[in-house]
Amino acid sequence: MFENFSFRDSIDKIGAKLGEWLDSLILNLPNFIMAVLVFIVFIILSKYIGNLINKLLRGKVKQASIREMSVKVLKVIIILIGFFIALGLLNLDTVLTSVLAGAGVVGLAIGLALQGTLTNTFSGLILSFLPELQIGDWIETNGFAGAVTEINLRNIVIKQSDNNYVVIPNGKIIEEPFKNFTRTLRSRVMLTCGVGYSSDLEFVQNLTKETIAKAFPQGTNEEVEFMYEEFGDSSINFVVRFWTDVGKNRDILVAKNTAIIEIKKAFDKNGINIPFPIRTIDFTNNLSIEKSNDLKEGSKE
Template identity: 35%
Template structure:
């Protein structure tokens, strides 16, 4: 009797499940259709976005990441809608709440990593610099080898490879020496107060204009900057073609200094070094020997000491 009763209860339960499943079939079909539709839409959106990103970003890593993010977002949206069609609103709410909590926890735990990822995406899309450009950020200077999602690979003039976090580059000023394809070389020097400044200007301009590394379509500029203690300071400026080789800049600057020094020497123009006038006397104009003789330390003197008396 008990076995028959248990069997009847089990059969009724199974029949109830079958009946509920049959009633659910239309909604289940719609839910599956919605999920498949969103999956196809996600694939189409990912491929389309990948093509568009190739026009603005040369980083395959960034392109794949953004495309996969859009794909997963659309698939997740389709999944939640399908669960809602099946009447599983509580399940959807639980999944959303759990995803929110997990996302919040991961956001705090990987805050710096996420910031580097976002900065890497920005650098890959905006292109403030490219691979092969010479840049400087804070106290780091070198040639960009590659922009990764988390860091930028830079080779210093000493041959070292530095992995700079993208967040650091994003938050600090960046100097791009290669962006314009040209670079200005500044040469500072000083000439004597006794030299003719018009002659100095003429000789310096002739020497620098003859440089083969100077851009022919630009002018050499020369300005007198300061009347210093021992010289009249000047600065000469000219432009060179520049991509990323720091050696080209240093070579042009070195050549300019050599040409300027040689031209000044050949034309009797003096580049004085700092001098000091020491005054040891109460009244100016006396020589050092005169001042020493006055205090008894001159030639043949006894150092200002009193002569010893003999008994």
């Protein structure tokens, strides 16, 4: 009899609880429907805003991977805003506070664990909007030189002149200086040489400047500069500087090659000597000569 009473009592309590839940569901049904509709609206809104941002970024960010990641992050943020608003409509303030607190703790733990990765990620976002570094540019950085073939959220990839690829973390690019040959259309090339001490220095100077100016036409506010630097061991050394089109390191080598050929032709034509180091070797051995003379005098005696 006691067992029947306990069973019936439990059934009554369960029925009462279900009734309370049903009443609560009926009372909160408008808020629940509104919360679901708001959440769906934010999901649709994230899709359209993502497409709009993607179109706007196409003209500024050439890297597809960074565009896609930026759009995905934006979509997640919009959906999370909709989720929190939906919880607020359901009067789940306690749940909302717990979710925010948990997200903060988890975010802190993830940030500490992935500190290096996050640094490269944020550096990749910065590089994607940096006009001084774009895909196809020829750069020198961290001891490597080559054309930029890819920029993603972790690293950049450059293709060196020997056809090998180098992967450099984005954080290294942000922290270290880099030289970009492609950003400027014209660059100054410097070439050193020397002439003999018997040369007419003023004639050499004028001839060199005329030869370089003919091979490399100078633009507005550009000129060929010629300066003697020092009295060398076998020559009077000079440096000549001139402007030319440079898009990568190879262009500088080509310009120097052309300049050397033209200067050598002009010097040969005008009898100007480009001396090479001279060494004077003295084969005289006084000690051996004196010894030989002593031996001759001894034999005579």
